[in-house]
Amino acid sequence: xxxxxxxxxxxxxxxxxxxxxxxxxxxxxxxxxxxxxxxxxxxxxxxxxxxxxxxxxxxxxxxxxxxxxxxxxxxxxxxxxxxxxxxxxxxxxxxxxxxxxxxxxxxxxxxxxxxxxxxxxxxxxxxxxxxxxxxxxxxxxxxxxxxxxxxxxxxxxxxxxxxxxxxxxxxxxxxxxxxxxxxxxxxxxxxxxxxxxxxxxxxxxxxxxxxxxxxxxxxxxxxxxxxxxxxxxxxxxxxxxxxxxxxxxxxxxxxxxxxxxxx
Amino acid sequence: xxxxxxxxxxxxxxxxxxxxxxxxxxxxxxxxxxxxxxxxxxxxxxxxxxxxxxxxxxxxxxxxxxxxxxxxxxxxxxxxxxxxxxxxxxxxxxxxxxxxxxxxxxxxxxxxxxxxxxxxxxxxxxxxxxxxxxxxxxxxxxxxxxxxxxxxxxxxxxxxxxxxxxxxxxxxxxxxxxxxxxxxxxxxxxxxxxxxxxxxxxxxxxxxxxxxxxxxxxxxxxxxxxxxxxxxxxxxxxxxxxxxxxxxxxxxxxxxxxxxxxxxxxxxxxxxxxxxxx
Numbered sequence: 001x002x003x004x005x006x007x008x009x010x011x012x013x014x015x016x017x018x019x020x021x022x023x024x025x026x027x028x029x030x031x032x033x034x035x036x037x038x039x040x041x042x043x044x045x046x047x048x049x050x051x052x053x054x055x056x057x058x059x060x061x062x063x064x065x066x067x068x069x070x071x072x073x074x075x076x077x078x079x080x081x082x083x084x085x086x087x088x089x090x091x092x093x094x095x096x097x098x099x100x101x102x103x104x105x106x107x108x109x110x111x112x113x114x115x116x117x118x119x120x121x122x123x124x125x126x127x128x129x130x131x132x133x134x135x136x137x138x139x140x141x142x143x144x145x146x147x148x149x150x151x152x153x154x155x156x157x158x159x160x161x162x163x164x165x166x167x168x169x170x171x172x173x174x175x176x177x178x179x180x181x182x183x184x185x186x187x188x189x190x191x192x193x194x195x196x197x198x199x200x201x202x203x204x205x206x207x208x209x210x211x212x213x214x215x216x217x218x219x220x221x222x223x224x225x226x227x228x229x230x231x232x233x234x235x236x237x238x239x240x241x242x243x244x245x246x247x248x249x250x251x252x253x254x255x256x257x258x259x260x261x262x263x
Numbered sequence: 264x265x266x267x268x269x270x271x272x273x274x275x276x277x278x279x280x281x282x283x284x285x286x287x288x289x290x291x292x293x294x295x296x297x298x299x300x301x302x303x304x305x306x307x308x309x310x311x312x313x314x315x316x317x318x319x320x321x322x323x324x325x326x327x328x329x330x331x332x333x334x335x336x337x338x339x340x341x342x343x344x345x346x347x348x349x350x351x352x353x354x355x356x357x358x359x360x361x362x363x364x365x366x367x368x369x370x371x372x373x374x375x376x377x378x379x380x381x382x383x384x385x386x387x388x389x390x391x392x393x394x395x396x397x398x399x400x401x402x403x404x405x406x407x408x409x410x411x412x413x414x415x416x417x418x419x420x421x422x423x424x425x426x427x428x429x430x431x432x433x434x435x436x437x438x439x440x441x442x443x444x445x446x447x448x449x450x451x452x453x454x455x456x457x458x459x460x461x462x463x464x465x466x467x468x469x470x471x472x473x474x475x476x477x478x479x480x481x482x483x484x485x486x487x488x489x490x491x492x493x494x495x496x497x498x499x500x501x502x503x504x505x506x507x508x509x510x511x512x513x514x515x516x517x518x519x520x521x522x523x524x525x526x527x528x529x530x531x532x533x534x535x536x537x538x539x540x541x
Contacts, residue, residue, distance in 0.1 A: 070416045096418035110413035113404070124417040177417070 020047035022081075023181055023213045024069060029078035031064060038064050039075065040237040046181070046213050051203070051227045053216045055259060056234035062217040063107070065234075066183045069215075070104055071095060083180070100128065103174030103212070107186045109166040111158040117169055118154050121145070124177050144172040147209070148202065164195035171202065175210070182206065182214040188223045200226035221260060233259070308500050315420070315427050322424050329432035333394050334439060341440045344389055345447030348381055349373060352448075353455030369456060370467050371474025377448040378475060379483050384531055386444040387490035390437055391523035395498040398429055399519030402502025403512040411503070426499045433495030438487040482541075486534035490527050497523040 024046035031039040038061045046052050054062050067073040069080055071087055080087050085098055111120050121141045125132050132140070145151040148168040158166060167187060174182065187203065188196035200223045207214055207227075216227055224231065224245070231248055233240045233256065241248070241256060248256055352373050360366050402425060405411050414421040453467045498519040505511040 067412075072412050072415060099416050099418045102416065104413070104416045106409045106413055108408050110409040112410055112413075113408075114401075123419070127417070127419045173417075 020049070022046070023048050023083055024215070025079075025081040026065075026069070027079045027081075029065070029068060029075045029080065031061075031068065031073065031075045038237050039068070039078075042078070042234075042237070042239060044232055044239065044242070046215060048213050049207070049211055050229045051207055051214045051216060053218060053224050053228040053231045054234060055219060055224060055231055056240075057219065060234045061237040062234055063185050066104075066185060066215055066217060069183065070099060070102055100124075100177055101180045103177065103179030103182045105167070105171055105174055105182070105184045105187055107189055109158075109170040111161075111166055111170055111173070113158055116155055116157050117145075117150075117161075120158070120169065121173050121176055124173065128177070140176050144176045145169075147175065147205075148172045164191050164198065167191065167195075167199055168202070171199075171206070175206065178210065180210075180212060182210075182212045184214065184216045184218075186217055186219075188218060188220045193222065196220060196222060197226070199223075203227050219259070304504070305496075305500055308503075309496055311422065312426055312430055312496065312499075315423050316431060318423060320420075320423060322428050325424055326428040326432055329428050330436055333390075333432050334436040337390060337393055337436075337440055338443065340389060340393060341386055341444045342447045344385060345377075345382065345444030346451035346454075348385055348444070349377060349448035349451030349453075350455040352376060352381065353452040354458070357456070357459065367470070368474075370452065370471035373452040374449055374471035374475050375479055377452070378445050379479050380531075382445040382448055383441050383483050383487050383490065384527065386441045387437060387487065387494065387527045387531075388524055390433075390440065390490075391494050391527055392520050394433055394437075395494045395519040395523040396516040398433075398495065398498030399502040399505075400512055400516035402499060403505035403515035406503065406505045407507060407509055407512055422503075426503060429499055430492065430495035433498075434488055434491040437491030437494065438484055441484070441487045441490075482534065482538040486531065489530050489534070493526045493530055494523045497526060 022045045026045075027043050029039050029042040030037075042061075042065060044052075054065065056062050064073060068075045069082065069087075075088075082098055083101065085094065087095065087098065090098065111117075112123065115123065118141060121144065122137055125137050125140060141154070142151065145154060148171055150165060150168050150172070153161060153165060153169065158169075161169060171187075182203075184203065187199050191199065203214065203216065203223075204227055206212060214227075216223070218224060228245050230242070230244060232242050233248070235255065241251070241253070249260055251257065353369065356369060356372060357366070360369050360372070402411070405425070411421045411425070414424065449468070449471055452471070453462070453464050456462050456467060501515040501519045501522070505515040
């Protein structure tokens with residue numbers, strides 16, 4: 001699926017009109033919890049190799065949106081197409097295969113408490129249909145831990161790790177399956193500015209090394225400035241504005257300015 | 264002199280009472296609706312567990328880990344409980360049996376009490392507290408910290424990995440724990456008999472088992488599989504369906520113990536009725 005798009009990438013691509021492959025296409029998505037409308041007609045595309053930042057206040061439906069993309073939540077109407085597959089009409093086994101191409105970094109890290117770092121990282125590999133040898137598993141674990149700079153933590157339990165370390169290990173766990181798409185749910189929330197910056201830099205490195213398409217859910221403007229190629233601003237379950245970082249930083253809209261610290 | 268209430272006040276009072284009654288009825292209806300919804304969800308949960316148990320991809324390693332966790336780690340508690348149960352039962356029964364001149368019946372009576380009823384029920388109730396609350400709290404905490412979601416997005420079936428393994432482990436481990444508790448109970452009973460008397464273990468053992476037959480052991484053993492299944496299913500259901508806040512973990516653990524204990528008693532009642540009919 002290809003489409004002619006024009007967006008200005010602040011860090012990676014500077015072309016204004018490029019033919020790019022769509023990896024995720026969301027169309028007219030609606031979801032309510034009881035009487036509370038959470039998503040109200042969301043539509044957007046994610047292109048190959050881009051970092052799309054979804055910005056918005058807490059409760060604006062950002063996390064719900066990416067959970068719909070991996071089918072942790074089911075939308076009431078609308079369609080989601082991931083790498084050419086309509087996920088509403090997909091079989092369970094095909095959904096599992098598709099999920100193996102998607103890395104999901106949870107807000108809390110979601111490391112398995114009963115397993116140490118090594119076992120956490122081995123978990124997705126041991127459950128893969130492709131049988132890895134013990135040597136391959138060991139190599140994969142070492143490689144991803146080196147990538148996130150935490151090889152020394154291999155035998156630690158999650159409870160022994162700091163917030164930043166947990167995020168890095170969680171990131172390593174998603175990278176171990178060589179994902180083509182990365183979904184980050186508030187990757188810098190609860191971290192100090194130095195660690196937040198390290199995580200943001202790591203997101204860019206992953207994008208460079210793995211050539212992934214990423215959706216980054218955040219309300220951390222420093223993270224937005226470091227990672228965003230394109231930004232979607234959500235407000236009350238709908239897309240308020242879409243554009244580049246420059247579009248947002250130069251906007252006169254008071255609501256947008258309130259995010260970028262100009263009010 | 265009789266006080267006359269104006270008609271408009273009487274009408275107002277009647278209207279208020281009617282409204283109160285209507286609201287109470289609606290509240291009760293909502294509660295009953297909630298109970299039936301929960302019951303329907305639990306039935307679906309049990310059906311899914313049964314279906315997934317016979318799927319090809321059984322998580323053997325996690326199942327063995329759970330067996331070790333539930334069986335081995337509950338052993339000291341069950342051993343101590345069983346021992347005290349036998350000891351207390353003997354100390355309490357001894358004077359009465361002496362009064363009736365039936366002291367020789369003591370080993371048999373205690374053995375039958377422990378094997379048929381006390382051992383299975385007390386062990387199951389303790390396991391409902393230890394294993395049921397453990398499962399409820401662990402799965403509830405995994406739900407709250409998104410670990411179950413993480414498992415699902417990494418293409419692992421969390422139901423097969425977390426629920427099936429725990430339910431099967433509980434179903435198989437509780438009968439073993441009950442047998443161990445029974446043995447400890449009879450040993451405790453022998454110690455109790457020796458506090459004020461003198462009887463060898465071999466003689467006591469022979470006297471105890473001369474009164475017990477296969478028909479005492481089998482129905483008691485069969486019902487313990489159901490006790491185990493109930494404890495595993497309730498703990499898993501409450502934990503897996505925990506809410507999103509940390510408070511839900513406590514609620515899931517608490518509800519697991521209360522409901523599993525109640526169901527153990529109900530299953531015991533049904534089992535006794537069935538055994539009685541046979």
